[in-house]
Amino acid sequence: MSIATTTAMxxxxxxxxxxxxxxxxxxxxxxAGPIGCFVLxxxxxxxxxxxxxxxxxxxxxxxxxxxxxxxxxxVLAIVAALLMARAGDNLIPAGTFVGMVGHAGLALGFILxxxxxxxxxxxxxxxxxxxxxxSNQDLMGIAAAGLFVVAGCAFFWRAWLMQTVNGDIxxxxxxxxxxxxxxxxxxxxVLVAFGLRVVGALLIVALLIIPPAAARPLSRTPExxxxxxxxxxxVSAPLGMAASWxxxxxxxxxxxxxxxxxxxxxxxxxxxxxxxxxxR
Amino acid sequence: MLTMPNxxxxxxxxxxxxVGGRDILKDIGFEVRKGEIxxxxxxxxxxxxxxxxxxxxxxxxxxxxxxxxGLRIGYVPQNFPRDMSLPLTVGRFxxxxxxxxxxxxxxxxxxxxxxRESQIARLSGGELARVLLARAIAGHPELLILDEPxxxxxxxxxxxxxxxxxxxxxxxxxxxxxxxxDLHVVMAQADRVVCLNGHVCCEGRAEQVVSDPAFAQLFGPxxxxxxxxxxxxxxxxxxxxxxx
Numbered sequence: 001m002s003i004a005t006t007t008a009m010x011x012x013x014x015x016x017x018x019x020x021x022x023x024x025x026x027x028x029x030x031x032a033g034p035i036g037c038f039v040l041x042x043x044x045x046x047x048x049x050x051x052x053x054x055x056x057x058x059x060x061x062x063x064x065x066x067x068x069x070x071x072x073x074x075v076l077a078i079v080a081a082l083l084m085a086r087a088g089d090n091l092i093p094a095g096t097f098v099g100m101v102g103h104a105g106l107a108l109g110f111i112l113x114x115x116x117x118x119x120x121x122x123x124x125x126x127x128x129x130x131x132x133x134x135s136n137q138d139l140m141g142i143a144a145a146g147l148f149v150v151a152g153c154a155f156f157w158r159a160w161l162m163q164t165v166n167g168d169i170x171x172x173x174x175x176x177x178x179x180x181x182x183x184x185x186x187x188x189x190v191l192v193a194f195g196l197r198v199v200g201a202l203l204i205v206a207l208l209i210i211p212p213a214a215a216r217p218l219s220r221t222p223e224x225x226x227x228x229x230x231x232x233x234x235v236s237a238p239l240g241m242a243a244s245w246x247x248x249x250x251x252x253x254x255x256x257x258x259x260x261x262x263x264x265x266x267x268x269x270x271x272x273x274x275x276x277x278x279x280r
Numbered sequence: 281m282l283t284m285p286n287x288x289x290x291x292x293x294x295x296x297x298x299v300g301g302r303d304i305l306k307d308i309g310f311e312v313r314k315g316e317i318x319x320x321x322x323x324x325x326x327x328x329x330x331x332x333x334x335x336x337x338x339x340x341x342x343x344x345x346x347x348x349x350g351l352r353i354g355y356v357p358q359n360f361p362r363d364m365s366l367p368l369t370v371g372r373f374x375x376x377x378x379x380x381x382x383x384x385x386x387x388x389x390x391x392x393x394x395x396r397e398s399q400i401a402r403l404s405g406g407e408l409a410r411v412l413l414a415r416a417i418a419g420h421p422e423l424l425i426l427d428e429p430x431x432x433x434x435x436x437x438x439x440x441x442x443x444x445x446x447x448x449x450x451x452x453x454x455x456x457x458x459x460x461x462d463l464h465v466v467m468a469q470a471d472r473v474v475c476l477n478g479h480v481c482c483e484g485r486a487e488q489v490v491s492d493p494a495f496a497q498l499f500g501p502x503x504x505x506x507x508x509x510x511x512x513x514x515x516x517x518x519x520x521x522x523x524x
Contacts, residue, residue: 172336
């Protein structure tokens with residue numbers, strides 16, 4: 001039986017939540033792409049994960065205090081980002097410290113959620129999110145956060161790129177290093193805060209890393225890679241949504257897998273093109 | 281050669297730098313003037329890179345550092361890690377720090393205009409050295425700070441690159457501070473040599489420094505003797521050219 005034969009009353013809500021889910025995930029993916037390129041270039045995947053884990057603790061604290069989990073996530077994610085910015089390779093590598101902070105947050109978050117018997121919270125909802133439950137308000141929030149992150153990326157692009165290419169040159173010849181770094185971490189925290197509740201800790205980190213990785217073989221300049229990453233992040237949403245609809249699989253993980261499939265496609269295509277060129 | 285001292289670009293007084301209770305630099309006095317090439321020499325761990333980084337404000341040092349207001353610096357670091365995950369052409373890399381015209385001119389000046397569309401991550405060591413130098417001069421610096429700019433360059437390329445640095449100095453009139461391990465080449469081009477070992481052991485013109493007892497103590501009498509001979513020979517060949 002096709003959708004068209006069902007009554008209009010049923011059709012409209014169905015289309016509405018599908019449209020909101022697709023638009024929300026696509027906007028998040030598009031916003032995560034460019035800043036995710038820096039996460040990839042600077043090998044900071046661990047940092048994104050740890051911020052997301054701390055965000056989970058923030059959600060738990062928010063629920064416990066009876067305030068919006070979004071505020072809890074945002075505050076904790078920013079605190080975590082600034083704390084991790086202080087990490088330097090010392091007795092233990094910076095990556096290990098960052099991972100430890102994140103896992104401490106994750107563990108505390110789970111413990112807090114487990115003790116809250118009055119709040120029936122689905123833990124999986126925070127890991128995979130519940131993209132199908134997006135409200136119009138959520139959409140507005142994602143759109144605003146996404147625009148904020150993309151605008152920040154555009155404004156700090158050159159400073160971040162200099163810093164990425166060589167931090168010593170950037171700091172020796174100009175004097176903008178520290179501030180731009182802090183903004184970078186805060187923007188990731190903002191993205192995580194909005195992404196966590198709606199698409200989950202797993203998906204938001206995947207959206208930071210996988211679309212840039214898929215964009216790499218297509219790009220000869222950093223700017224091209226950012227644009228491709230935004231496009232691939234955005235396209236992963238409808239692809240995953242479609243797979244989820246047809247095969248009745250969880251939506252968040254389907255979006256992640258769609259991005260992975262795009263990564264495989266671009267990587268293999270590049271290898272094929274290189275093989276063709278060298279055989280000529 | 282110059283009777284009037286040129287404009288002071290950067291100077292340090294009583295400069296110190298400690299890491300974990302160990303003095304890396306102690307009571308250093310250092311200055312660079314417009315148009316001069318100052319070469320820092322010294323054994324491994326003598327604080328050459330640390331002194332450059334202190335002058336650049338990259339490490340927390342004590343003492344006084346005075347810069348000419350608004351001093352434009354071009355820096356070539358000792359290490360330049362590259363990563364395949366970042367797609368970056370030589371041209372885009374250079375334009376990141378200078379406008380298009382200046383970037384292209386600098387690449388042409390360093391003799392690597394043909395590398396403009398090459399990916400940075402795929403360059404050879406010698407090509408990278410030239411790209412880093414081109415990038416550093418693209419911003420029309422008043423002071424070039426070069427930390428072993430010849431790493432990865434073969435012997436033939438080394439002399440050519442040194443010559444290029446001296447030519448660039450003549451063209452844009454910048455001051456140059458240079459760290460190098462290759463004492464022979466260094467001695468040939470430097471206006472002033474500063475011999476470092478945590479503190480300034482000796483400094484002056486190359487022929488003065490090599491005959492200084494502190495120099496012989498630091499590098500051993502054999503190296504000092506060889507270099508003294510080298511500098512001497514070098515002077516003579518120059519005078520010969522001048523008379524022709």
